[in-house]
Amino acid sequence: MNYPEITKPDIDKIPVRPNLDPNFPLGGEFDWASIEKEMDINHQEGLNLTHLAIDRHAASSRRDKVALYWEGKNGDRESYTFGDLSKLTSRFANALLGLGVKKGDRVFTFLERVPEIYIAIFGSLKMGAIVGPLFADFGPDPVRDRLQDSGAKVLLTSPSLRERIAPLLPELPDLKHLIIVDRAGGYPAQAGDSIYGEIMDAASPDFPGITTGAEDYSIMHYTSGTTGKPKGAVHVHHAAIQHFATGKWVLDFHEDDVYWCTADPGWVTGTSYGMFSPWTNGITQVVYEGGFRASTWYSLIERYKVTVWYTAPTAIRMLMKAGEKVVGQHDISSLRHICSVGEPLNPEAVIWGLKVFQQPIHDNWWQTETGAQLIANYAFMAVRPGSMGRPTPGITAAILDENYAELPPGKEGQLAIKPGWPSMFRTYWNNPELYQSRFQNGWYITGDNAYTDDDGYFWFVGRADDVINTAGHLVGPFEVESALMEHPAVAEAGVIGKPDPIAMEVVKAFVALKDGYEPTPELRRELMQFARRKLASATAPRDIEFIDSLPKTRSGKIMRRLLKAKELGLPLGDTSTLEEF
Numbered sequence: 086m087n088y089p090e091i092t093k094p095d096i097d098k099i100p101v102r103p104n105l106d107p108n109f110p111l112g113g114e115f116d117w118a119s120i121e122k123e124m125d126i127n128h129q130e131g132l133n134l135t136h137l138a139i140d141r142h143a144a145s146s147r148r149d150k151v152a153l154y155w156e157g158k159n160g161d162r163e164s165y166t167f168g169d170l171s172k173l174t175s176r177f178a179n180a181l182l183g184l185g186v187k188k189g190d191r192v193f194t195f196l197e198r199v200p201e202i203y204i205a206i207f208g209s210l211k212m213g214a215i216v217g218p219l220f221a222d223f224g225p226d227p228v229r230d231r232l233q234d235s236g237a238k239v240l241l242t243s244p245s246l247r248e249r250i251a252p253l254l255p256e257l258p259d260l261k262h263l264i265i266v267d268r269a270g271g272y273p274a275q276a277g278d279s280i281y282g283e284i285m286d287a288a289s290p291d292f293p294g295i296t297t298g299a300e301d302y303s304i305m306h307y308t309s310g311t312t313g314k315p316k317g318a319v320h321v322h323h324a325a326i327q328h329f330a331t332g333k334w335v336l337d338f339h340e341d342d343v344y345w346c347t348a349d350p351g352w353v354t355g356t357s358y359g360m361f362s363p364w365t366n367g368i369t370q371v372v373y374e375g376g377f378r379a380s381t382w383y384s385l386i387e388r389y390k391v392t393v394w395y396t397a398p399t400a401i402r403m404l405m406k407a408g409e410k411v412v413g414q415h416d417i418s419s420l421r422h423i424c425s426v427g428e429p430l431n432p433e434a435v436i437w438g439l440k441v442f443q444q445p446i447h448d449n450w451w452q453t454e455t456g457a458q459l460i461a462n463y464a465f466m467a468v469r470p471g472s473m474g475r476p477t478p479g480i481t482a483a484i485l486d487e488n489y490a491e492l493p494p495g496k497e498g499q500l501a502i503k504p505g506w507p508s509m510f511r512t513y514w515n516n517p518e519l520y521q522s523r524f525q526n527g528w529y530i531t532g533d534n535a536y537t538d539d540d541g542y543f544w545f546v547g548r549a550d551d552v553i554n555t556a557g558h559l560v561g562p563f564e565v566e567s568a569l570m571e572h573p574a575v576a577e578a579g580v581i582g583k584p585d586p587i588a589m590e591v592v593k594a595f596v597a598l599k600d601g602y603e604p605t606p607e608l609r610r611e612l613m614q615f616a617r618r619k620l621a622s623a624t625a626p627r628d629i630e631f632i633d634s635l636p637k638t639r640s641g642k643i644m645r646r647l648l649k650a651k652e653l654g655l656p657l658g659d660t661s662t663l664e665e666f
Contacts, residue, residue, distance in 0.1 A: 109465075111541065112476030117507060120326045124365070131295035134303050134322045135174055135211040137329070138364035143171035151369050154343075154389055155200050158375030163200060167367070170204065173285070175292035177208025180284040181239065184262050188213030188296060191237040191305070194350070195219040195228055195246055198374045201266045201281060202350050203360060205241045206304075210322075213296045214239075216304045217317070220351030221246060226568055226619045229253040230314050231307050232260060235514060239264060241281070244272045299323035305514055306353045308453040309552055309561030317514030318454045324357075324508035325365055327457040327479075332362035334477055335449055335461040336393055337422045345371040345385065346395040352558065353453045354426060357508075358395055362457075368393075379407035383415035390419040397427040399556040401434045401446060402587050412441050422464055424449060427557025428589045429545045432470030448473060450545065452531060453559075454523070456508030460543050472542040473535070479506055482543065484536055489526035492536075497546055500535040501528035551645045553582035555590050560624050562645060565592055568619045569626075572612055574602040579635045581649045583628060594626040595648050597634050604631035 125141070126132060142148070148168040155163045165173070186192065192209040194216070196202045202218075209216045217235055219228055228250050232240065236259040242250075243266050254260070265272060266281045274280055297303075303322045307315040332338045336358070344363050348354035363370045371389045375381065377400060386394065423438060423446045430448040438446035449461035450473040460482060462474035476482045481503035484492045492498045504524060513520045523530055534546040553560040562580035569578040577597040582590035596612065598604060609629050616625035636647040650656065 110478045112478070112480050112482060115479030117326060117479060120330045124326060124329055126326070128299060131297055132299040132322050132325075133211065133295040133297045134325045134361065135207045136295050137325045138361055139167055139170045139174060139207055140211075142167040142364075142367050147367050150367070152364060153200065153203065154369065154371045156371070156373050156375075156385065157199070158373075165200065167364075170207065172290040173204045174208040174211050175290050176285045176288040177205055178212035178292050179288040181209060181212055181214060183284065183288065184239065184279065186212070186214055186239060186262075189215060189302070190239070191215045191217055191235045192239040192241070193217040193219055193232060193235065193237040195221065195223070195240055195242045195250070196266060197221050197243060197246075198349060198372060199266065199268060200372075201268075202241070203372070205264075206350070206356070206360065209239075210303055211292060211296070213301065215302045215319070218304070218306070218351050218356055220349055220621065222621045222623060223351075224618055224620045224624075225250045225253050227315070227564070227621065227624070229256055230564075231317070232257050234307075234314065235305065235317055238262065241266065243268070247278075297322050300511070302511070304356060306356070306453045309559045309564060310550070313561075313563060315561060315564065316516055316519060318510040319512050319514055320456050320508065320510055324456050325361055327506060327508040328357055328361040329365040331458045331461075331477060332358075332366045332368070335447075335458045335463065336362065336395060336424060337464045338363070338366045338368050338393065340367070342392045342421075343369050343371065343389050343419070344393045344395070345373075345389070345391045347373075347382075347397065347400060348395070348427075353456070354395075354397075354557075357457055358426075377403055379404050379411050380414070383412060383417055386417045386420060387415045391417075392419050392421045393424075394420060394422070395424045395426070397557045398425055398430045398434060398448075399428070399588050401425060401430065401438070405434065405437050406587070409441055417442070420444070423447065424461075426451065426458070428554050429471070429473075435468060435470035445470075450474070450533075450543070452533075454510045454529075455502065455506070455531075456510060457506075459502060459506070469538075469542055472538075472544050474543065475541050476543075483528070485526075485528060485530075489528060489530075494537045494539050497534055497536045499549060500531045500533045500543070500545075501525075502531065503527070504529050551581070553580070553590050553592055555582065555585075555592060555623060556588040558623055560592055565594065565616065565620065565624060565626065566643075568616050569594055569596060569612060571619070572615050574598055574608060575612070577635045577643070579643045579645055579648050580626065581645050581652060583652060585627075591627040592624065593628040593630065593652065595630050595632045595635060597632055 149166050151164050152167045153165040192214040194202050206216050239262045241264045264279045300321050302319050305317040305319045307317050309315045346359040348359050425446050425448050435445050445468045447462040449458045451458045459480045460473045460476050462468050484498040485501045486498050532549050534549050551562050565580045566578040569575050576599045579595045583593040585591045636644045
C-alpha cells in the first residue's frame, strides 16, 4: 500500500498518552457500562445530558472551576464557572416552563456564538426539550425549512437575525415564542417576542432535577442529501457517555486542560465537541465569537494557554496560507494535542503541523448521524498522514462492496459501521423510511467511500453521492438548485462540488435560462447574490456557468456526475440512457 509515512525521528516527537492501557481496544466490542460507572450514572434515577455536563460538576469540587472563557469579536471577555452555568441553565429551563414548553417540544437556536446559546441549549435539555441548533449565517430559506419540518415551538435569536427571518414567520404556525437575546440593549420588543434577560430574571435558579431517560430525544441536527430538503438526525441523552469517552480517548482530555473547539454551535461538531464532550469531562473551554484571522487565533491560544485544540482542515489550510512567520510572533507552547475533523486532512497539513507546532495534527472521522468520533488517530498512535486512523472502542467498521459483503485491505468500497454505539442517531425526524434505508445487511451505510491498509488504518476516498463538502459543511445540491429555481430567469439548475485548494470543494452551479434572458455577467452576479440572500454564504454558489440544457436521464433526472466530469475534463462514460447532451 502506498501512503506517505512520517520518518522515525518525527514519530519520536509524537506525544504518548500518560497511563495508557497497553490493552486499549482499537475497535470491536466494548463494555459501555464501565463508562457509565465512571460517570456515576444510575438509570433508575434517569439520565440527562445537562446533569452529566454541568450539574454534577456544580455539586462537586469543580463548582468554582471555570467552564467557559468567552471572548467576543469586539474584545469583550466573560467567564462562567460550572456553578454559574448550573444556575443559569436552571433559570432558562424554568423560563421555558413558564412559556408553556413541555418535554419533547422543539426549541431551536439561531444565534451568534455568544454565551446565551450555550445556556439555552443546556437549559432546554435540562427540562426535556429537543434542541435544534441552526448556523447563524443561514439565510431565511434554510431556517424556514428546518423550523417547519421540526415543528419548532421556540426560537432563540438576536434582533438582527430576527429581522433576517421576519418575512417567513407567517409560514411557521407551530412557532409560538421568539426569545430575543438583546446584548446591545434597546431592542423594541414586537408582538410575540420574549426578551431573554427579562424571562431569565423572572425565573428561579433552582430546578427539580433529572427529567429524562437514556433514550429520550436530546438534539437534532439537519443534514443534507442529494434529493429533498435536509433531514433532522435525532440523538438521545445516552449519547453523552460516548462524548465523554471519546473526549478522553481521542481528544486526550486531562483535568487541567484548557480546550478550544473552533466549530460553530450550529453544526454537530460545535455541540458534540464544543459542548458535550468537554463539559461531561469537566474541562475548561474557550469560545471565540469572531471569525478566522491567523494572528487572532494564535493570540487566543497564547492568552488562554490552550492545551487541546480541535479545528478543521479548511482552517488549517488557511493558517498554512498565512505562513509560519505569524506563528513565531506568539507563544503557543501550551499546545499539547491538536485534532482536526470535518473533511479529510491532507498529508501536507500533517507535516506542516509537525514542523510549525512540533507535533502532528490528528485527523478523525465521524458524521452528523454517528454523533461522535468513530475512527481516529490517537495521541499514542503513529500518524500516517492522510489516514482517518483506526476505530474507537466499541466500533466495528468495515469496507463493503455493492452487495454489502466485506472487502479485504486495499480494496475501495463503502465505509460501514455495525449499529449499536451509544451516540448513533435514532431516527430522521418524521422520516422513518429514510432512516431504515441507511441500514443494510446489518450495517449502517455511511455514504462515504474508503479503504483500509494492512495495519487497520482507514483511508477516506470520497462521498458515494453528490453531497458537497465545502469547508467541512455538507451541502445538498438539491437545496441550492431549488433556491436558484425561484429566480424568474432560471429554467433549470444543476449543482456540483468544484475542487478548491482551501475549502476542499466550493459550490458551482450550471444554469439553463428561460427564453428571453441573456447569459450576461450582470445576471450571473444577480443570481449569486440572490442565492446568498436565500441560503448562506457558505452554501451559495461561488461560480455559475450558463449552459443551454442540463444532462438528464430520459426520466428527467439531472445527472450531476456528467456536470462534474465536464468541469474536471473527465470522460463522460456511458450516456446511452440520457437525453442528448
